[in-house]
Amino acid sequence: MASVKVAVRVRPFNQRELDMGAKAVIRMDGKKTRIVNLSKTAGDVGFKDFTFDHSYWSFEPSDPDFATQEQVFEELGTEVVASAFEGYNACLFAYGQTGSGKTFTMTGPPDDPGLIPRICEAMFGKMQEEQEDKNYRVDVSYLEIYNEKVRDLLASSNPSGGLRVREHPRQGPYVSDLSHHLVTCYDHVAQLMERGNRARCTAATNMNDTSSRSHAIFTLTFRQAGLGAEGLPCETTSKVHLVDLAGSERADATGATGQRLKEGAHINKSLVTLGSVISALAEKRVGSFVPYRDAVLTWLLKDSLGGNSKTIMVAAISPADCNYSETLSTLRYANRAKNIVNQPTVNEDPNVRLIRELREEIYKLRGLLGEETQPKVLAELQQKEAKEKSLTAEWAEKWRETQAILREQQALGLRKAGRGVVLDSDRPHLVAIDQDDRLSTGVTLYHLNRNGDTVIGAAEGSDIVLPGLEPHHCIVTLKDGIAVLTPKNGYCSVDGLATETSSRISQGSLIGLGRAHVLRYNDPAEAAQLRKEGRVMSRSSLFGGSTSDLNLNVEERELETERRRLAREYEERKRQLDEERRRLEERQREAEEQLRLREEKLEEQRRRIENKKEEELEKREELQELEKRVVERLATLQERQKRVAELDAQLEAAREEVETARLALKERTEAELQAMHKRRASLSLALNGRGRLGPPSSDDSFHTATDQPQTLWPPDSALSDSGLGLASPGEALARKVAQQKEKILTALEDENCDKEALNDHIAHLQELQREQIRLETKMNGNFKGGPARRPLEAEVDEPPITVRANAFRRHSAFELSSPNRMPLTPVMFSSVTSLDRVTPLGRSLVYCSPLLSPASCSEFSS
Numbered sequence: 001m002a003s004v005k006v007a008v009r010v011r012p013f014n015q016r017e018l019d020m021g022a023k024a025v026i027r028m029d030g031k032k033t034r035i036v037n038l039s040k041t042a043g044d045v046g047f048k049d050f051t052f053d054h055s056y057w058s059f060e061p062s063d064p065d066f067a068t069q070e071q072v073f074e075e076l077g078t079e080v081v082a083s084a085f086e087g088y089n090a091c092l093f094a095y096g097q098t099g100s101g102k103t104f105t106m107t108g109p110p111d112d113p114g115l116i117p118r119i120c121e122a123m124f125g126k127m128q129e130e131q132e133d134k135n136y137r138v139d140v141s142y143l144e145i146y147n148e149k150v151r152d153l154l155a156s157s158n159p160s161g162g163l164r165v166r167e168h169p170r171q172g173p174y175v176s177d178l179s180h181h182l183v184t185c186y187d188h189v190a191q192l193m194e195r196g197n198r199a200r201c202t203a204a205t206n207m208n209d210t211s212s213r214s215h216a217i218f219t220l221t222f223r224q225a226g227l228g229a230e231g232l233p234c235e236t237t238s239k240v241h242l243v244d245l246a247g248s249e250r251a252d253a254t255g256a257t258g259q260r261l262k263e264g265a266h267i268n269k270s271l272v273t274l275g276s277v278i279s280a281l282a283e284k285r286v287g288s289f290v291p292y293r294d295a296v297l298t299w300l301l302k303d304s305l306g307g308n309s310k311t312i313m314v315a316a317i318s319p320a321d322c323n324y325s326e327t328l329s330t331l332r333y334a335n336r337a338k339n340i341v342n343q344p345t346v347n348e349d350p351n352v353r354l355i356r357e358l359r360e361e362i363y364k365l366r367g368l369l370g371e372e373t374q375p376k377v378l379a380e381l382q383q384k385e386a387k388e389k390s391l392t393a394e395w396a397e398k399w400r401e402t403q404a405i406l407r408e409q410q411a412l413g414l415r416k417a418g419r420g421v422v423l424d425s426d427r428p429h430l431v432a433i434d435q436d437d438r439l440s441t442g443v444t445l446y447h448l449n450r451n452g453d454t455v456i457g458a459a460e461g462s463d464i465v466l467p468g469l470e471p472h473h474c475i476v477t478l479k480d481g482i483a484v485l486t487p488k489n490g491y492c493s494v495d496g497l498a499t500e501t502s503s504r505i506s507q508g509s510l511i512g513l514g515r516a517h518v519l520r521y522n523d524p525a526e527a528a529q530l531r532k533e534g535r536v537m538s539r540s541s542l543f544g545g546s547t548s549d550l551n552l553n554v555e556e557r558e559l560e561t562e563r564r565r566l567a568r569e570y571e572e573r574k575r576q577l578d579e580e581r582r583r584l585e586e587r588q589r590e591a592e593e594q595l596r597l598r599e600e601k602l603e604e605q606r607r608r609i610e611n612k613k614e615e616e617l618e619k620r621e622e623l624q625e626l627e628k629r630v631v632e633r634l635a636t637l638q639e640r641q642k643r644v645a646e647l648d649a650q651l652e653a654a655r656e657e658v659e660t661a662r663l664a665l666k667e668r669t670e671a672e673l674q675a676m677h678k679r680r681a682s683l684s685l686a687l688n689g690r691g692r693l694g695p696p697s698s699d700d701s702f703h704t705a706t707d708q709p710q711t712l713w714p715p716d717s718a719l720s721d722s723g724l725g726l727a728s729p730g731e732a733l734a735r736k737v738a739q740q741k742e743k744i745l746t747a748l749e750d751e752n753c754d755k756e757a758l759n760d761h762i763a764h765l766q767e768l769q770r771e772q773i774r775l776e777t778k779m780n781g782n783f784k785g786g787p788a789r790r791p792l793e794a795e796v797d798e799p800p801i802t803v804r805a806n807a808f809r810r811h812s813a814f815e816l817s818s819p820n821r822m823p824l825t826p827v828m829f830s831s832v833t834s835l836d837r838v839t840p841l842g843r844s845l846v847y848c849s850p851l852l853s854p855a856s857c858s859e860f861s862s
């Protein structure tokens, strides 16, 4: 059982706080951290006090109590190193407000490194010291949790949704597909750390120019094995998590908006979860729920918080009064974390543990045996000894193999870097860069002889044999870490410049030998020195390669720092722009989608309008057609009206003519009657009393000479229809004919007329007409010398008639083209024979003989 160790570290005022004229509210006294109580009410004390395992006063460098990076490492870092070597898991994490000094404490600037580089360096140093007894294997991984997604900081690319976090039943949560890098020296670790830090998400906020926007977890997996006292195997694996959390922050204080605000929300979410986890663990309630899975950070650090780990928390705080509430909150957070109790255990290899336990039992059994031999105990002892022996042999064999592989890898300097394999060495060497041999696929590394000459040439027996060179082409001399190239018989160049005298070569120098060979000189010690000084050798310095490169002045270093800052700014700006571009693309996609929907809607509307338009066009055409027909009909109507007017006029004229004729007939008839009376008188006919014209009355009888009453009028036509007086027989007959015709016409207008009855009417009409003719003939005979009586049909001025043969054929009837057209039934065809005119209705009839064919009708129509 071990409580989480908590340290608090206060940083100096930053420029912003100085500009604001901030006042320091933090005091430290031994392990005690005091904060001036700015929220005190009457009766409150002036300070709030907290006690931690360590309180580091890094406020003022000139202060004798000032805590340096070195001191922090000595007290915290060494404990982590010791835990790892003891086989425990260890975790050191920095918590605090943004800009409070977490990254400074964990990573630190190159000239004043923080805990991570110091811990790594110390571990490799210790491995070096204890190399004789044991073998080690160290793997490094570096990840960040940004917006709740896991990114591999050492991989060349990451999936867009981040890496997945899984949980192994025994080993706990892990990140699947995270790259692990085998490291053989601190330089490798430093390179990886630098690479990861460059890839980490940082941004400028109001509180910090280079604020970490993600939680970063640097993990060393440390495996050690060897034979302990009395040849007892030991093998442990420890995980060391070194965590730089993103800053806890208030959105208003950081001035965060947009992406920064979103990041802040995620950061706060995981820190709140971390707080909840700490609270749940600190309360120590049995069976209480610990919300590890609520955030990726707490899930991955599950073992470090309340589990199998020795854990240290560094709470970084600002000294300024303007950050009072944030600082107080951090101190309370840290105070709670003190109460977390972990259960660290040595992570021993299961087989080794079994061997150790067997050995313990064997010791016990041997003790039990004493002087007397107990067969049962002896048998058990022998069995356990045999098992222990075989397990030890098995483990030793496995370990030898592992050792061999490790040694091979270390000797070759072969290590994995993501997908790449790096061939490295800790000794000065030359790497062949074959310019001519395009078929060469291998990488050749030539180690140089330590403290002596390495002869290069074509001659057998040269240290490095290269075809195409002079037998003894040149010599590279290595002495006290300095390499010098001396040409012998062949052409040599250093970084492109031909040389005939001895030239110093340094890390990265390109050596040209003869026409075909180019070799690169690598000196790992020199490279490490340069790296330590924060130097990155540019290509130009590579080519200008000389020892003076090593003597970089302060100005250059500052320039380098500035360059890095600019590079970080550039990276951040690039990231922001990428983010912005992604947002704009997203917006564009949305706008395009809206546009598409709008287009569809408009297209739909357009289709509807077109349909409507087409319908309206059709209607308009119909209307035009109707108008045309109306106009035609109007024209026809006008034509017909004109025709009717003409016919009316003709009718009127005919009527007048008939009236005139009737009057003339009447006068003539009276005159004729008088003449007849006179003639009768002269013929001495017996008249009763007085001579009188007109029909006989009851008083005035009219008799013939034979005493038979003689009458001029047919008996059935003597009375007028009204019965008011007598009409002439001709008139009565004409009226009857007219009435009969009217009857026929009425019957014809009735669609359901009885054909039999119609035939009877027509037959009767014909009878009447024949009678009329007979009467007229008779009258004409009686009044010879009178004006000639025209036949009735001749009195009518007939309108031109057109028979439409087609209609005739189709309907078995035909029409007159006069306005007074009238349909004829087939019955009429068979009965009527002449053209007549019905005066009262102004209608004309065309009669056809029964034998008339449609063709003859057509002729008839003219």
Ligand SMILES: Nc1ncnc2c1ncn2[C@@H]1O[C@H](COP(=O)(O)OP(=O)(O)OP(=O)(O)O)[C@@H](O)[C@H]1O
Pocket: 010, 011, 012, 014, 058, 096, 097, 098, 099, 100, 101, 102, 103, 104, 105, 208, 210, 211, 212, 213, 245, 246, 247, 248, 316
């Ligand atoms: N102990 C210290 N001594 C000197 N300077 C310090 C110290 N601690 C922090 N600083 C300076 O304060 C500034 C902010 O520190 P740092 O970047 O470490 O904060 P942080 O807590 O990691 O912030 P964030 O959470 O935003 O990443 C840096 O310029 C750093 O150099």
